[in-house]
Amino acid sequence: MEIWSEVAVRVQPTSAVQLDRTTLLIILAVSLAIIGIAPVWRAARLGVTFVHELGHAVVGIACGRTFTAFVLRPDASGHAVTRGPSRGVGRAVTTWAGYPAPAIVGAGLVAAALRGWAAPVLTVILLITLVALVRVRSFLTALVTLAVLAGLGALWWLRADDLQAWALLAVGGTLVVGAWRHLGAVVTGPSSGSDPAVLAALTRVPVLVWNASFALVCGLATWFVVLQVRAVWPG
Numbered sequence: 001m002e003i004w005s006e007v008a009v010r011v012q013p014t015s016a017v018q019l020d021r022t023t024l025l026i027i028l029a030v031s032l033a034i035i036g037i038a039p040v041w042r043a044a045r046l047g048v049t050f051v052h053e054l055g056h057a058v059v060g061i062a063c064g065r066t067f068t069a070f071v072l073r074p075d076a077s078g079h080a081v082t083r084g085p086s087r088g089v090g091r092a093v094t095t096w097a098g099y100p101a102p103a104i105v106g107a108g109l110v111a112a113a114l115r116g117w118a119a120p121v122l123t124v125i126l127l128i129t130l131v132a133l134v135r136v137r138s139f140l141t142a143l144v145t146l147a148v149l150a151g152l153g154a155l156w157w158l159r160a161d162d163l164q165a166w167a168l169l170a171v172g173g174t175l176v177v178g179a180w181r182h183l184g185a186v187v188t189g190p191s192s193g194s195d196p197a198v199l200a201a202l203t204r205v206p207v208l209v210w211n212a213s214f215a216l217v218c219g220l221a222t223w224f225v226v227l228q229v230r231a232v233w234p235g
């Protein structure tokens with residue numbers, strides 16, 4: 001039973017973490033460096049794609065579809081395969097969920113970190129990633145998923161409240177900005193296999209409308225993060 005008590009300790013929320021101005025600025029600088037330094041971004045964007053594809057998977061499952069496969073590619077593209085009706089609301093919502101997912105998850109991570117909920121949120125993310133592991137269908141996907149699991153697992157088991165909060169803030173900020181970069185890429189380099197193009201084919205709603213919906217969600221997530229950080233900004 002001792003192991004269960006150890007687990008229980010690691011899923012409990014804590015009091016809100018107090019952050020000084022210097023710490024917040026360092027976390028912001030780390031997020032911007034991840035996004036802005038090309039070699040770092042080439043690796044980090046796989047993480048944004050990871051969240052994008054799991055967005056398809058999670059929403060697909062919520063819509064009654066079956067999550068069967070998950071693939072990341074070296075160019076940071078990917079796909080998650082869900083089985084179900086080839087048309088209809090469930091298929092459209094599942095397809096739509098990818099581009100907003102990193103921004104929504106990033107905003108959620110920031111809010112959780114600032115409210116002392118880093119530990120339970122890390123637990124949920126670990127469980128989702130473990131489910132995704134059994135659906136990987138390529139070596140690169142397995143490598144990225146295992147790396148994510150190793151990092152999350154170490155952070156979760158260590159249960160250092162400040163470190164967990166700082167990590168979630170940095171990752172959350174990176175995901176929000178990364179969502180914008182991914183959206184910019186699909187807007188400036190459209191293809192017939194992209195999510196907005198597939199949505200247009202499924203619904204006859206123009207690609208421009210779908211891209212605008214992605215931008216709206218990313219904008220709301222960004223504004224939410226700004227409000228959260230302003231609420232705790234020292235002074």
